Amino acid sequence: MSNRRLAYNKGADRMPKRLVLVAVFLFLVIGLAGRSVEASQMAVVTNPTVNLRGGAGTNHPVVGQAGQGARLPVLGKSGDWVQVRQANGQAAWVAGWLVRLEAAPASVAPTQPATATGGQVAVVTTGAVNLRGGAGTNHPVVGQAGQGACLPVLGKSGDWVQVRQANGQAAWVAGWLVRLEAAPASVAPTQPATATGGQVAVVTTGAVNLRGGAGTNHPVVGQAGQGARLPVLGKSGDWVQVRQANGQAAWVAGWLVRLEAAPASVAPTQPATATGGQVAVVTTGAVNLRGGAGTNHPVVGQAGQGARLPVLGKSGDWVQVRQANGQAAWVAGWLVRLEAAPASVAPTQPTPVTAPGSVNPTDPPDRTVRALVGNAVVDVEAVDVRSQPGRQYTAIAQATRGFRLPLVAERGGWYQIRLPNGNLGWVESATVRVDIDTAGLPPVNGGSDADPDRGEISFDARVSGDRVIITVSSTTPIEYSAFRLPNPDRIVIDVDGFAGGQVPATQTLQSPVVSTIRTGEADGRFRLACDVKQGLAHTRYKTDLSGDRRTLTVEIFAVANVMQGRVIVLDAGHGGRDPGATGPTGVREKDVVLAITLEAAQLLRQQGAEVILTRQSDVFVELLQRAEIANQAGADVFVSIHANANVDHSKHGTSTYWWPYPDVMTPGQIAARERLAGALQTALLAGLGRNDLGLFQARFAVLRATNMPSALVEVAFISNPVEERLLADPAFQNRAAAAIAAGLQDYFQEY
Numbered sequence: 001m002s003n004r005r006l007a008y009n010k011g012a013d014r015m016p017k018r019l020v021l022v023a024v025f026l027f028l029v030i031g032l033a034g035r036s037v038e039a040s041q042m043a044v045v046t047n048p049t050v051n052l053r054g055g056a057g058t059n060h061p062v063v064g065q066a067g068q069g070a071r072l073p074v075l076g077k078s079g080d081w082v083q084v085r086q087a088n089g090q091a092a093w094v095a096g097w098l099v100r101l102e103a104a105p106a107s108v109a110p111t112q113p114a115t116a117t118g119g120q121v122a123v124v125t126t127g128a129v130n131l132r133g134g135a136g137t138n139h140p141v142v143g144q145a146g147q148g149a150c151l152p153v154l155g156k157s158g159d160w161v162q163v164r165q166a167n168g169q170a171a172w173v174a175g176w177l178v179r180l181e182a183a184p185a186s187v188a189p190t191q192p193a194t195a196t197g198g199q200v201a202v203v204t205t206g207a208v209n210l211r212g213g214a215g216t217n218h219p220v221v222g223q224a225g226q227g228a229r230l231p232v233l234g235k236s237g238d239w240v241q242v243r244q245a246n247g248q249a250a251w252v253a254g255w256l257v258r259l260e261a262a263p264a265s266v267a268p269t270q271p272a273t274a275t276g277g278q279v280a281v282v283t284t285g286a287v288n289l290r291g292g293a294g295t296n297h298p299v300v301g302q303a304g305q306g307a308r309l310p311v312l313g314k315s316g317d318w319v320q321v322r323q324a325n326g327q328a329a330w331v332a333g334w335l336v337r338l339e340a341a342p343a344s345v346a347p348t349q350p351t352p353v354t355a356p357g358s359v360n361p362t363d364p365p366d367r368t369v370r371a372l373v374g375n376a377v378v379d380v381e382a383v384d385v386r387s388q389p390g391r392q393y394t395a396i397a398q399a400t401r402g403f404r405l406p407l408v409a410e411r412g413g414w415y416q417i418r419l420p421n422g423n424l425g426w427v428e429s430a431t432v433r434v435d436i437d438t439a440g441l442p443p444v445n446g447g448s449d450a451d452p453d454r455g456e457i458s459f460d461a462r463v464s465g466d467r468v469i470i471t472v473s474s475t476t477p478i479e480y481s482a483f484r485l486p487n488p489d490r491i492v493i494d495v496d497g498f499a500g501g502q503v504p505a506t507q508t509l510q511s512p513v514v515s516t517i518r519t520g521e522a523d524g525r526f527r528l529a530c531d532v533k534q535g536l537a538h539t540r541y542k543t544d545l546s547g548d549r550r551t552l553t554v555e556i557f558a559v560a561n562v563m564q565g566r567v568i569v570l571d572a573g574h575g576g577r578d579p580g581a582t583g584p585t586g587v588r589e590k591d592v593v594l595a596i597t598l599e600a601a602q603l604l605r606q607q608g609a610e611v612i613l614t615r616q617s618d619v620f621v622e623l624l625q626r627a628e629i630a631n632q633a634g635a636d637v638f639v640s641i642h643a644n645a646n647v648d649h650s651k652h653g654t655s656t657y658w659w660p661y662p663d664v665m666t667p668g669q670i671a672a673r674e675r676l677a678g679a680l681q682t683a684l685l686a687g688l689g690r691n692d693l694g695l696f697q698a699r700f701a702v703l704r705a706t707n708m709p710s711a712l713v714e715v716a717f718i719s720n721p722v723e724e725r726l727l728a729d730p731a732f733q734n735r736a737a738a739a740i741a742a743g744l745q746d747y748f749q750e751y
């Protein structure tokens, strides 16, 4: 310091040169720091929307915006601002408290320059990805591609990859959702037109158009589904000529199929032979079964994808099979895959006659229904829940990553699950991870489209002092759900698998807690509705299912205190390496919300509630794990506690977020969520007296992955100097905690 001061004091003539040197040095330091950060980090936007600015401060103009979850390559830092590369490739600044920094995946290193890239394909590595009009999530979705889809790479910008869609048009996909590979020679655009025998084109994406010529300008003459195997007739450019299911030639884009050697069994030169010990597995959506070996023969039946038909013989490239009705028919060999038949479906075995609903030993394995106990947790971004096990069936709901669906049964590659609204649906097993409580249950049904688990059900109710004990007995293992419904106040027990016989009669009880047990039956579900005398707020129930799942015991009793026995999950936002937002003087969100949460937990426990915390110290917990904790606990409510932040430091006030999930929830479940959010917001306003910013619907992970009513409170703005000071004040923290407890009290008066 003294040397420098001395040098500066020597004379004004030397100062400019030294300043230039200092400036060059600083530039180098910042430049190097920026580059080293760039290679390794992404800024993930943690607020619903953030402004991107021309400089490191709110005084700089807004040059763009990014939505929650957007991932922006980090170019550098200045104070608590982060310089990022926008989707359009230009640099901009974002407030550091609105983003979370993460290591950038190596394959999408943001240092990669924008380049045109020939000879590469982008292979989709996740469930289903959006294709967009530009290189960023702010651009509109112009298409989608499924896992494993191979899209020719046209170029790159930042960590986005430009690809050619199935329709031939260019689109952009996020680089972290694909894996880049050298394009296989078979789809290289330079390849000359050739005739190609002995190959099949296997469709690698959802559904592809078959066209009259080698280009998207030709008319669509047919379609083929994922996994369909089409004999290859020739090639032109990157288009492949194939034989359709109807026997006619058509063209398919080469980047939508994978070429494989045709198995000998469907080679068109093969002589007619009798073939024992094989099954033909249908590889496409639905195939016609015909009276003879050719499309000129009449259609005598149909079989769906995955159907397994015992092989009786072959002629040319047609395969003779035994239909489900026991009669022989012919199927085109290019629509099936031949497999060795398991002993139980050997074609020499006689077709037995079995009673409906009983286990048919000759049923192929993929028709076997197994009853399951446990949960399926969605393991892809979004999964369609379908009415029946098959992609061709209607999607009745969609569930997003982390959502937990109780398992009912398994058939083939599909799980039957129960939606929160009580409806049953099917999900593909590859899209979920399962957590099965009891493995190895025997198959309870097979070979029919009837719901599994159907049995005869009876129930018995007895009054024991101030309790009512209901015992539901079934001849087969059951699945059940129990829940509370208001107006009239009742506890409902739904049991799946009712055979549809005589419905046990309604019972009237002499009990202080339950007046009547009403019975009903619909869609194979047996329902008991227990009308409660003291209101839901003062009634509790416990359920217990026996080990063999044939006896369900429900105990209903009254409590004096509305909070008694409530299971409440409180979620202090952020924690550990995720500080959340930071205030102007450095107060951290993770610290103040933990203080509020711990105090609220203590108050609620004093009131008789059972409180579960997702964290009780300064540790990092994944968002979905927070929801999972509540789902596992079967909590009554989930409340996530946060402090808000905005680049505009004048913004202040209290807001509460909730998410309705309309396709999986009943109106009653949605109403409960809104009621919870409203009760919390009202109590926070009354207790804290801050500005009312209102209720908002938001697809936050913790809100959409929680199966029970859930809400997220933003107590105040930590980015506002006044509210930052309040949030750091223990007296304000205690008032916020008391308000949250009061809001829950209010909610539980009704539910």
Ligand SMILES: [Zn+2]
Pocket (backbone or CB within 6 Å): 573, 574, 580, 581, 589, 642, 643
């Ligand atoms: Zn937060």
